[in-house]
Amino acid sequence: MANGEREFLLNYHKEDYDRPSVAVDLVLFTLQDGKLTVFLQPREEHPYQGVLALPGTFVDTRESIDDAVRRCLLQKIRLDGIYFEQLYTFGAVDRDPRMRIISVAYYALVSADKLLEMDPTGDVLTHFYPVCEMDFPLAFDHRTIVECGVARIAGKAEYTDIAFELLPADFTLPQLQAVYEILLGKPLYKANFRKKIADKIVATDRMTAPDGHRPSQIYNKKPAPEVSGDQ
Amino acid sequence: MANGEREFLLNYHKEDYDRPSVAVDLVLFTLQDGKLTVFLQPREEHPYQGVLALPGTFVDTRESIDDAVRRCLLQKIRLDGIYFEQLYTFGAVDRDPRMRIISVAYYALVSADKLLEMDPTGDVLTHFYPVCEMDFPLAFDHRTIVECGVARIAGKAEYTDIAFELLPADFTLPQLQAVYEILLGKPLYKANFRKKIADKIVATDRMTAPDGHRPSQIYNKKPAPEVSGDQ
DNA sequence: CCAAAAGTGTTTGCTCTACACCCATGG
């Protein structure tokens, strides 16, 4: 009878009853003025017309979910080649009042300099809103999705290198520390922080331009360790 | 034009072109003979007829994804009220040769005693296979899904209490330690382990029946801490 | 008395925390 159920559902599907649609929604983070910000756009259609929402798109039959995310990034934000990762799949029955839409949420990280490089007009930059000041309504369950993304990057900042995705290739240690402090939401001790990330970075021989105080050294992220050659 | 794209996709959907179907696939873990085992059933239909596969079902329009998981557990394994959690959503275009199916994978944990209680015939127990001995083919991308589940519970065992889900309410510390050792895949030091989990358990006044050596004390999981009353 | 497994105290070593201090630049 477990099989009968499966049989039923297979037929149910083939005979083309109504069934869920699948979309991706994207939580694109960057840093502005020392704050974590997220990309939001006012919706142009009902429901939630004019209300800020995450960028998203339906998943086409001929593309993987990751490809739908890449397409969404490219078509809606003109971004390419940035870090993204699956977050969670949201499937409450009433999350969209029109019809049943299951949303596979992703988060993405981009550095402010990459944003400017990709969009020299600076128009895209105006669509970012600080996550700690979102005292306005969001469409659908998008507030929940953003909160889920914030929680994820806070957690992953502790044991992965995602913080580097929010900085240019050249960065200083005070900058890197600021990123960690924003993601973790707490201040860090300078000396301890430097010891902890020492093995993830390489110093260049360049310094920042003097600015009323001691210039800081410029670092790069250490390349991912090669698998040991001999075995 | 981002809007035109959205418009197109909305119409694309409404006019009922082919679009992805959504299923849940379930990685149900338990412990047998000191090994982590997973529930698999031979498929009764093509494709992969006769090949072992995870239990799964299509997501109905009127149920949430979590509800689809509950229904799958109940209909296919006759299980109810056990721990489960979303794992990852798999959406490669060719993961199912028949048609495009996006699978929201979940993992679930059940203790061997609960399995027997729910299914006194013991039939369900025969469908579990040790994850470390899966030297046989699996249908679709189900091997990847199982591996994803194994990695997840190994990680979560370190900072959550999921290990308790694999034991009855009454357990001994050697039993609990064995669960952690299986999930983490490494031996633990008895004295250190006991100190570490001391604040998560409460001792009962009961002991196991003597068995050729010193009996062990029976413990229960400490109830989740109440939110402190005064504030 | 011995084997086997349960259960406990103590030492050691490491990591993270916190503080103290020095360095380079502009004014």
Add this chain to the structure above:
DNA sequence: CCATGGGTGTAGAGCAAACACTTTTGG
């Protein structure tokens, strides 16, 4: 010479690893 922020060494707290040891049962 001071203010500002960059950069570094070192002592102490806390946690975890490792070891040594005692206890209880059956044979």
